[in-house]
Amino acid sequence: MTDLAETPVSLPTTEVSLTINGEAVTRTVESRTLLIHFIRDHLDLTGTHWGCDTSNCGACVVWVDKKPVKSCTMLAAMAGGHEVRTVEDLEGADGLDPVQEGFMQCHGLQCGFCTPGMLMVGRALLDENPNPSEDEIREAISGNLCRCTGYENIIRSVRWAAEAGTSENGASQ
């Protein structure tokens, strides 16, 4: 794999300043750098997974201004000036986010590849709708592929989080 952190000087670059998990960062990167590679290769935050590369699988979902987006289909430059949140930020001072706890309790993962995307979509759903039905959870994760669980345990995990408490930063009730 090409080391994207090494930027040849001849290619067009862009200075990208954004907030990631509450921290302001600035990096000068090739203009064509995708947000997923900016996060993983330039900021060394490897919790977000780089999956299908075609905006189908959802393993790369992060939040941009509190909305889940597929970071393989957004330029890092386009995220400049915005607030990005990744899976690393889910755990708060009081421990795991209820969604993370739910995935543990309900066996919401096997290989774990889809998990960061599922967690970020699950958290976003619960922030908007603290008590989602099974159908609403299925709809919310319909842009995220899992090849292990058959989805049933993921839906149970999100329901577990809804019942355990939905406050941000892991403040379980």
Added chain:
Amino acid sequence: MQVPAPFVYERATSVQDALALLAKHGPDARLVAGGHSLLPMMKLRFADPAALIDINSIDGLDQISVADGIMTIGAMVTHAQLLASDVVAQHFPMLTEAERVIADPVVRNKGTVGGSLCQADPAEDLSAALGALRASVTTIGSGGSRSIPVRELHDGPYQTVLDENEMVTEVTVPLPSGSSSSAYEKLERRVGDWAIAASGVSVSVADGVISEIGIGLAAVEAPNMVAADAEDAARGQVPSAELIERIGELAAEATDPNTDQRGPADYKRHLAGELTKRALRRALTNAGALTNEGAL
């Protein structure tokens, strides 16, 4: 690993700024809105712009409003915004129904109305739905502002009639008159996929006859993504089960689908007819023009 070819990135802060940047970078510059159609094509090197002009920082292009019998949808309104809009659902149920089956919820957070139309993908749902609704796009270019009917916006697959230095700023949709409704029917292989075939039908009924009708078709290679002959045949007619059958047949005849991994041409042509009938039946029922849907 899919990464676009190198390009110069620019961020426009106003429509005039975007036009100036388009002029500065010449014919190989492209505007990027949500990027969820253009970036995948750039990653596959099907698109190779020398400069990418990001229009996400332009204020005021993400509003939905209604005034003087016209709904105005800003070019940067996202699919998620359109889906969540009560005023859209009230006037154009077809748009809400189409949005529910466009891509997936995460992609809908980024993809935009203007970007979808300008991508000019023959399988794109909003192009069919907004064509059925006789919407127009408002553009601003070096020659000033103009209005282009959505039905005339595409100039072949992935090509529009827009000039090099011209951008879409909004979509205008005339509110229907009389008793009216609309419906969208799409068959897809799985959530988030492009249509195998899709049909959107809008009807207005006055004095017991169909006073106006729009039929949009996606993914079946209908000219301008509409079934014009079927529309002409329905206008002025009394709604009936026989009429719905006839309109479905005419809609199927308007298509020239390709056999591909989504299905054979015959199947898609059949679907275009069947989905048109279903959408027309539902639209007529919801407009109050068919009182006994079950009997049809």
